[in-house]
Amino acid sequence: MHNSEIDSLRRRLARRFAEHLADEYILRDEAERRPYECDGLAAYRHLPLLVVLPGNIAEVQAVMRICHEEGVPVVARGAGTGLSGGALPLEDGVLLSLARLNRILAIDPDNCCARVQPGVRNLAISEAARPHGLYYAPDPSSQIACTIGGNIAENAGGVHCLKYGLTVNNIQALEVVTVEGERLTIGGSGLDSPGYDLLALMTGSEGMLGIVVEATVRLLPIPERAQVVMAAFDDVETAGQAVADIIAAGILPAGLEMMDNPSLRAAEDFVHAGYPVEAAAILLCEVDGDNEAVSEEIARVRQRLLDSGATEVRTAMNDEERARFWAGRKAAFPAVGRISPDYYCMDGTIPRKHLPRVLREISEMSEQFGLRAANVFHAGDGNLHPLILYDGNQPGELERAEEFGGKILELCVEVGGTITGEHGVGMEKINQMCAQFPPEELQLFHAVKAAFDPQGLLNPGKAIPTLNRCAEFGAMHVKAGDLRFPHLERF
């Protein structure tokens, strides 16, 4: 589209939106639109055509109806904390912010659920439920800021998803506005719902099937007690094996996290968590439940860690120490940010039993690419977050980091894992989808998308690559023998 066409489309859309929304919620000026040009994956930026902030479901419906009539693409956005570029706007598309739909509509302690608008922050749900002895389990690291709508779009996880599941396991029902502006209720209060499981289909669909405008989420009783054990190891592979041993022993921790030496050292320097800085790796294992059960389980965990070769095992003496142990883990990303000009956060998943092998190979690749890697992960469910350290100002380092990252994801697929654990595909990993899925399955994805959005107006170009794109990428793949990231392409 020419600039003049873009301008005239912007004016026409703004005029039509103004029939339904107050003027202050239609952002036309470049300066107003600028904050929306990217999400947490800041390497990708597009200035959206127009930003709208509807205040209720009827306004969302009006926006969708108008965009549908005009054939204009729509990208929905929560808090913009996503790490895979799922909320990256389009220059010829509307950015639909759900930020104003931020009310908790009901807390229902009888049925252990809450009805919330999509712009409600993840942590705000647990805060509102606390007086009833309840909380919302999924806890992505960004839970102070990220919203439930974005959590649903990306099927967010967190430290506790090993025991309590991902977002999809913790929602009961959704109110959804379709691409045509129709309102649908999906799911319900029962464990099962007749018909196809549209609730699961919608969850993690990255804004490509519909706009979530309300969610009923499951609340769980706050455990009587939580306790954490920290274990140190002399080498990373032994720590990886200990994770497998704990799970194989039938223990289901509320959280089971691993940090290698570069990340635990960075975290220790940053927040003084009390980590043993000489350890090759540490595990943090949290157990929750009834008082008695926790005591017994902690004893089992300690024994198992020692049997698996831990050189030191420490149980937090009190809540303060427990909070400090976790503070280090939660600050790991910014801590690594302090020791390197830039880092690239990966997100892959592997079968737990391959942890030792994958850790060893990442370490070998690190030497091969001449780039440091810090490993932080949800070890219990095999969800890796290797951080690749690089300096964007050194020519070639970004490219090497991306190549290194691609190799890690390739390795994940090779051992039977996947290219994403909890951050979604978005823009970041769209090419890797070609390595993950055969053309038949990608075609099925497109057919499912078309069932909801035949014209492809909802967040087009994200998450599911076209076969064309894969063909180009596949050719590149065969030639170069590796997986590349899309920002090496011009688009």
Add this chain to the structure above:
Amino acid sequence: MHNSEIDSLRRRLARRFAEHLADEYILRDEAERRPYECDGLAAYRHLPLLVVLPGNIAEVQAVMRICHEEGVPVVARGAGTGLSGGALPLEDGVLLSLARLNRILAIDPDNCCARVQPGVRNLAISEAARPHGLYYAPDPSSQIACTIGGNIAENAGGVHCLKYGLTVNNIQALEVVTVEGERLTIGGSGLDSPGYDLLALMTGSEGMLGIVVEATVRLLPIPERAQVVMAAFDDVETAGQAVADIIAAGILPAGLEMMDNPSLRAAEDFVHAGYPVEAAAILLCEVDGDNEAVSEEIARVRQRLLDSGATEVRTAMNDEERARFWAGRKAAFPAVGRISPDYYCMDGTIPRKHLPRVLREISEMSEQFGLRAANVFHAGDGNLHPLILYDGNQPGELERAEEFGGKILELCVEVGGTITGEHGVGMEKINQMCAQFPPEELQLFHAVKAAFDPQGLLNPGKAIPTLNRCAEFGAMHVKAGDLRFPHLERF
């Protein structure tokens, strides 16, 4: 189709199948086909055009390719224990039995999963996993006979699904043969999988999206101990309230089952479970986990039941008594079969807090229709199984029973529940889907179906009603003011 056309189609298909399958696995004769004419919903019967029993995935693919080329519909069948008619054959369609794909391919204790063929019986998985201290959690009442393929098709539940989830929460990956005969791998070992959640979409899709030819199921550690408490109540509503109280207290039992007087009395007469036959209702509450935790939780459950008005609370003294308490519950359906010539088993779900109201209204309807009702249900998750007692030989009783059943399902929808808990929609409840879903959502279901099966060859006519059917049904609904069952229609 004329009979001669049917015969010639049968001959042509059999000839083509014989190029891939041994002759004994292609059933042509009426006597051979007769056992496949219905599943557990015996009120519906159709003799299939042809029955095939492939022995491996390649043979399933060959059958699907041929049927696709010939434009012949295919109905897949597991053990045929389904209660909603999902495996009801078509007279012009092939019945595809997965019974010969009955091998357990691998038990993987390291990753707590098992790879199994679809014809493996539910209970056989737990039996094979037991030496590793593991088991497969979903336990439908038919678990001795029903197969994992059928469990996946219907998203089966069971007594333990309150704590451990439905089938969809306990599978990791599926191998699927598409309507064109292509083989796809869906899901994987990670908690999340990139792309749309086809695994959840396939689960519970009643054979309408593809043929499951292999499944990787999650295994859980066998709990150290399980204990059950039985509580008696003077009236059904108090028992219903006790269920809500237990859950609201933050207790998550492994099973929480309720039986009213007619059902507990029938069960007692049949298996001598030790139930108090004068009670208006009993609850069975099972707790599992570590030894200590179970003791503590049982004490809490007992206290809560007494606080909620139980007149008697008994903890099983030993494993034998525990088995006897459950034997009564598990034998409830056949026990009711002994006190009435016929019964009609309903399956609806309601929000737990409406249990007392729904129980009261079912009891009022029972008087109004002049038919006894026995209530047995998975109370913890609000999944009702009212049994309507009637005599098919008394003119008008079947129709009254169906009308009564329709009213119960209407009531479920009215209080915010659904028309099925765990038995699926199949043929039985297809009209009630029109009451459950608006036309927009039914259209979305059809569009999803078309993404997998554009010609509608996979189990056509089941689960998702056409808008046409709903229009006819809707007209009837408006006129008569009730929900009717499809066997009142001629088809």
